[in-house]
Amino acid sequence: MGLKALIGGLSLSGIMVAFLCGWSLGVCPHSSAQDSPATDGWLKGSEAEKFDQLEAHLRGLDVAMIEIGYRFAEVYFAGKDRNWTYAKYQAEKIGLAMDLAIRRRPKRAASATPFLADEVPAILKAIDSHDGQVFQRGMERLRSACMSCHVAEKVQDFTIEFPEHRLSTIRTSR
Ligand code: HEC
Numbered sequence: 001m002g003l004k005a006l007i008g009g010l011s012l013s014g015i016m017v018a019f020l021c022g023w024s025l026g027v028c029p030h031s032s033a034q035d036s037p038a039t040d041g042w043l044k045g046s047e048a049e050k051f052d053q054l055e056a057h058l059r060g061l062d063v064a065m066i067e068i069g070y071r072f073a074e075v076y077f078a079g080k081d082r083n084w085t086y087a088k089y090q091a092e093k094i095g096l097a098m099d100l101a102i103r104r105r106p107k108r109a110a111s112a113t114p115f116l117a118d119e120v121p122a123i124l125k126a127i128d129s130h131d132g133q134v135f136q137r138g139m140e141r142l143r144s145a146c147m148s149c150h151v152a153e154k155v156q157d158f159t160i161e162f163p164e165h166r167l168s169t170i171r172t173s174r
Contacts, residue, residue, distance in 0.1 A: 061108055064101035068094050072146070073163040074170070079127065079135040083172035087127045087135075095120040111152040119145035 043050040071090045078087035098116055102109040119142060126138025139162070146160040 055104075058104065060105045061101050064097050064104075067097045069160075070167060071097070072142070072160070073167050075123065075127075075142075076139055076162055077166050078170075078172075079132070079139065081172040082130070082132065084127055084130055086170060086172070088124060091120065091123045091127060094123075108153060111149045115145055115149055 043053050045053075071094045074090040075087050075094070078084070078090060095116060098112055098120075102112045123138045123142045126135050126141075129135065143160050143162065147156075150156055150158050150160070
């Protein structure tokens with residue numbers, strides 16, 4: 001690159017910075033330290049204290065269960081619609097959400113292990129059959145697997161039933 005081109009390039013980047021700073025997008029070299037998320041954000045204290053706060057905000061099994069409950073309803077209606085691609089996607093996400101949840105709450109892992117090892121693969125197999133009756137039996141099995149864990153974890157009054165209403169805006173296009 002020639003000197004002229006180099007100077008041209010440098011002044012162009014100077015113009016870019018001036019342009020962005022003019023609109024206060026927080027990329028100015030002279031922007032004050034208070035503007036940066038590291039000091040102005042909601043995480044307070046030392047690094048370790050910040051990680052503790054992040055852990056608390058990521059929550060435990062409760063939030064994962066809301067996600068799993070939602071996805072359970074999505075698998076159910078996807079099967080009714082014979083939208084097997086979407087049913088599979090949702091069943092896989094139930095497995096992922098549960099797997100990550102027990103890393104955050106290892107004391108629940110013993111109850112979750114058979115669910116992850118046997119029950120998630122079983123519903124995936126039922127979905128793969130592309131057969132409405134096989135799928136319905138798979139959903140019955142999944143529902144009782146949810147309940148077995150609720151009994152084991154002493155939340156037996158959290159009874160799982162099939163949903164009466166659709167929750168999301170996804171519909172099969174076929
Ligand atoms: C690892 C065992 C386990 C499995 C498997 C399990 N659950 Fe749960 N579920 C729990 C526990 C424990 C709670 C109470 C959460 C808490 O106390 O933090 C719960 C709570 C819930 C809630 C209430 C969440 C809320 O806070 O509103 C729903 C909905 C739910 N489960 C749905 C399901 C569905 C659907 C399945 C099956 C696809 C399932 N669960 C499988 C253990 C389990």
